[in-house]
Amino acid sequence: MQTLTAKDLTLGYGESIIIDELNITIPKGEITVLIGGNGCGKSTLLRSLARLMKPKSGEVILNGEEIAKMPTKEVAQKLAILPQSPTTPEGLTVKELVKQGRHPYRGFLKQWSKEDEEAVNHALEVTNISDLQDRSVDSLSGGQRQRAWIAMTLAQDTDLILLDEPTTYLDLTHQIEVLDLLFELNEKEGRTIVMVLHDINLACRYAHHIVSIKDKKVFAQGKPEEIITCKLVQEVFQMKCDVMYDPMFGTPMCIPHGRGRCIFANRV
Incomplete structure (x- = not known):
């Protein structure tokens, strides 16, 4: 720890x-x-x-x-940080946002791995937004959007x-x-x-x-x-x-x- x-x-x-x-x-x-x-x-x-x-x-x-x-x-x-009022590119889906949390583990040539997928799915599950993963972040309520951002920090696995x-x-x-x-x-x-x-x-x-x-x-x-x-x-x-x-x-x-x-x- x-x-x-x-x-x-x-x-x-x-x-x-x-x-x-x-x-x-x-x-x-x-x-x-x-x-x-x-x-x-x-x-x-x-x-x-x-x-x-x-x-x-x-x-x-x-x-x-x-x-x-x-x-x-x-x-x-x-260590992961979630700043105040973060913004997302227009049209980005929830899962695409959460996948950004795996960036620290990605090399220039490294393929998306089973470990990456498991970390993202776990983050979606514990934040209770698995059913929202294909929706645009822009379409979410404030609470749902904040859960999506927290899921991204969880996918970072810190x-x-x-x-x-x-x-x-x-x-x-x-x-x-x-x-x-x-x-x-x-x-x-x-x-x-x-x-x-x-x-x-x-x-x-x-x-x-x-x-x-x-x-x-x-x-x-x-x-x-x-x-x-x-x-x-x-x-x-x-x-x-x-x-x-x-x-x-x-x-x-x-x-x-x-x-x-x-x-x-x-x-x-």
Whole structure:
């Protein structure tokens, strides 16, 4: 199982520093969710962990090696990333999209193999879209389309999967559908999953490990029930709330103050 660590990582664009000397280790075999206010650097951090962005300083370590020095194909065989709102060429079918996940294993002269076909079919099956494989990706609903993209990352057959806001633009039903799928992949196949989420209650429900980002650094990290408090929500999101427990799952649940209410109560 792959290990992923950032050491003294500094990221930015031009002269602007977004992440400053950040240290983080992603727990193996768990779901880690990055949370924080808009513009805090969650997506930037995720991109750097996947070697899509070069650090200004510091390093990302994948399986004991500095990821920047690893061959691209080797990285792609160990780590998959699904960016926010990916786009597909017009007319591409679901199966054609999923087959793109096998690219890291394809040589210039290598024929499509039985192993490739099995990986694609498995990805279609576990995402429950086998019956959609001949349809155009353009014709799918938002939830179906996101499942197709996740199937592509699964076909890449990596232990590590990084997703940038996989529930963006989805209604609540499809958000739960996608997060349930990722939860099952972690439970049944042991995949290590790292994702950015905006909804703190969904983050608490699905994450084993939460990392909150504020002021260019890790503000707090740990199990949801250990770190999600009224104080954290106030400081990280500038939002007053009560934190209670989800009656179905026992995970922290934030109840925002609003409609003129401005007093903390029932802190946990």
